[in-house]
Amino acid sequence: MRAVVVGGGLAGAAAALELASRELEVTLVSAGAGATALSFGSLDVAVPSPGVSGLPLRDATATRLLSPRERLAACLRTRPRHPYATLFGHSGAGSAESAATDAVKSAAASLDGWLAPSGLRVEGGLDSARLLANVRGALRASDFAFTGPAEGDLQGAAEVEVAAIAGLAQHDARPLARALAAEFAAIGLARPALRVVPLPLPGGFVADGGSPARLAARTDTEEGLGVLLEAVAGRHRDEARFRRADGERRLLLLPPILGFSGVKAKLARLREAAGCRVAECLGAPPASPAGLRLVRALDAALSREGVVVKQGRVCALERTGRRVCAVRLSLREGASHTEERLEAEAILLATGRFLGGGIHEREGGVHETLLDLPLYDGAGVRVDGLAARRLVGPSPEGPQGLFSLGVRTDSCLRPLGSDGAPLFENLFAAGDLVGGFDSAVERTGLGVALLTGLRAAAEMGRLVEEESP
């Protein structure tokens, strides 16, 4: 018996890991990590931003941020077409909420278990949001975050030192600090004292026109990290007279430059050198090391858990009646391509939206790539076959049919036909391929990927168990 997962992003990887943990034989077909590789350090399950989403950030008394639990409940109440409504029901009854919170808790714990051996932890919980700053000084109320930015909760910090690294591109400490101050004013919360602290690095250490990725790669070497530690320790001594708060109430905010692995250990050493909390800013997509860290840690977990990973693309799915029975693959090995056929008892499509390649434009219309499954926009209108340019609005902020479209599923995450019945008994969908939410506005791409990936795996496991003799 074999399950095949198509898609190498978070949804596919989580599903494959979950299936492997149920001791099912699983093969993951990956053509790349898609949008997951472009994520930037935060993992949100409930809409974390006001204004853009219509969901409130603060409670009625405006004195505290709403907890992720409260925002998750609001999402279930107000978004009947959101994938969460499919997964947990949208009655607004307590049962949906408790099912959702239980699922989120266990999903976060599972992911943390898979990533932790790579030194990447999933920090956070449902009871309070973390207030994190990104490289532009924008605030984000994050539900969960990965090691690196996760340590940068601005709530409870009395003093924040924003590190300025001369010559580093995409990062300007002064505008960042100014923007951060404006952000606190905009959400009406008291802000910590902000100070820009130059971090002098030796000439030539920041090179190539200030490329942040190049600097991040340098801190992956012991020598490069040593240079950074020395600069931080030097500043710690020089800046002592300006400080008021003790180490636990002080935060040194670095740009996201702590390399692509071993971030936890690096942070511990930096903390010692700085004498206070140290964190990275959230990156600004698309340039951030956080997405690549996540992809690397997922790859390590897949290999550890014995998931067979095939690098390549699916060219076709074979079907008999109302079942899909095999995938045909075009595999890369170096420069050569080989073809392979994989039989499967159950198949999960976690192929993403346009970025992942799960949906593409063909002959002037948008279509699901592999089976031409029916696609619906965020308002529930069927849109496959329509030209992409007819599905975009006049400004990026507004609702976009094009970027909220996807397949509609039953509660087992099986794609539905236009008659509302599952098209295939053993075909499932997860991640951005599932429509009904706009991941750019709602910022919950990774959260939906994780929750739908795990649910699909559970349903696939159940199907296989039912069918095995």
Next chain:
Amino acid sequence: MTRTLSTQVLVVGGGINGTGIARDLALRGVRVALVEKGELGGGTSSASSGMLHGGLRYLQKDPEVTLHSCVDSGNIQRIAPHLIFRIPFLMPIFRDDPIGPELAEIGLEMYDRFQAFKRGKPHTRLSREQALRLEPALSPQIECAFTLDEWGVDAARLCAANALDAVDRGALVRTHSEVMSLLQVGGRVTGARVRDGITGEEWEIEAALVMNAAGPWLPKVARLAGLDVKLRPGKGIHLVFERRVSDLAIYARGIDGRDMFTFPHEQNSMAGTTDDDFYGDLDRMTTTEDEVAYVLQAIERSIPGIRRHRVCHVIAGVRPTLFGFGKYEDELSRDYQVIDHGERDGVPGLFTIAGGKLAAYRLMAEDASDRLCAKLGVREPCRTALLPLPGGEAPLDVAALSRRFRVGWPAALRLFFRHGAHAPRVLEQNAALPCAEPAPPAPRIVCACEPVTDAELVHVALREGLRTLTDCSLRVRLGIGACQGASCAAAAAGVLAEALGWSAERAAYELATFLSGRWRAATPALAGPQIAALELHRAADLGARGFTRGDRAGAAGEDTPQRDAAWETA
């Protein structure tokens, strides 16, 4: 409070005509002020093909236009050698073309006689095989092909160079300043009331003469004096590909037989153009699906694989073509006209310049300035063909520039392209950066597509009077490549915020405005692989936004003492 100033000539419009006239007058010692309601070259000039071409097409009906364009193209090459680049053209001939190879060659032989004026090479005839070897993307259906020679230019930068030279010689140039009304005394136009669109401040500019060089907006300006100037505005669009799709420019034929082409332009390729009567709102121009499909259909005949390439944005503009009734758009004259409204309408003090071609801008400016100087009693001759534009004074060792300022070769080369001999001055701006301790760091690459360094942004903000982030895409080509600002606009906003003292609210406003503009430019041609790119760009924009509401009025940096004094006083 209204500020007032007085000058000899007020030029309305900062396109190539307005800036060309301002420079010409300033060189003759005339006191001149120029107001532009948007950014320099932001209207028709930057929406042109960016070519200093003679116009092979005009040979049949408008040989004067071809002659003027070729002669003046030669002049522009001499005064701004850094801003121009050679574009070799390939003209494929198909079996079903209305003009066969023999007839085409006769036309090209005629055109060869004009090439000498603009340092162009004579045409050559290529066999089918030779042409396909030269440009493998060409359709194998061709019968043979010809080469001919044209020149490209960064048109927005050409406008800026003219404006900067005028400022160096005492002119006042003010962008984002729109004429609200014309001052009139006893039937005579004596100046204009101008509103600054960013600060809201109003200026009263008194002038002996007002030159209406507002391009397609010129009828609107003339109407402020109760006058009617008729144009036959013709809209044209260009598709911009994320990179070069061919080494040579390639002729193509539209379904209606019109000539079009796809051509390498700086880091990209462009394809166009259309020419359609335009009756809509000039300030809210959109590109239609039909226009995009029409251009792609034409190019596809010459380059069958064109749809595999990513169109990252579309440029639309309107030609201020002279009025003509009962003709197709393409048949209208490309000639120009300088109108003295004193003579024509009995309203002295106001002039209008209409029509014309980018390639002959300097000649047109000379003619217009001659007319204005005659009125003013100024007898200085025109010197715009003799004196180099800023940066065009001398060649520069780009390798040495790259080494001296520790900036990569491509960035140094592109910097030289925009600033010519002034490039070292631009990079010295880094020493003025606030974070410059202990030694000025090497310039950072802010926009990798172009590339643009932080030093250049600081330079255009402090020394060139640049006022908004959006203007950077014209002034230094920021954020108009493959990423459409997704990975550079925020960083650029940070650099400008530092240089100009913008508040966080102003910086947020500038960033959102820039990215909305890129969205509007990208969506009309949205298809194929560009969809995934747009999904990414949007996620990058929205995913990094905060809670701060953008506010244009949050302009703490407006009129800071850092700004070059020349921009503040007449």
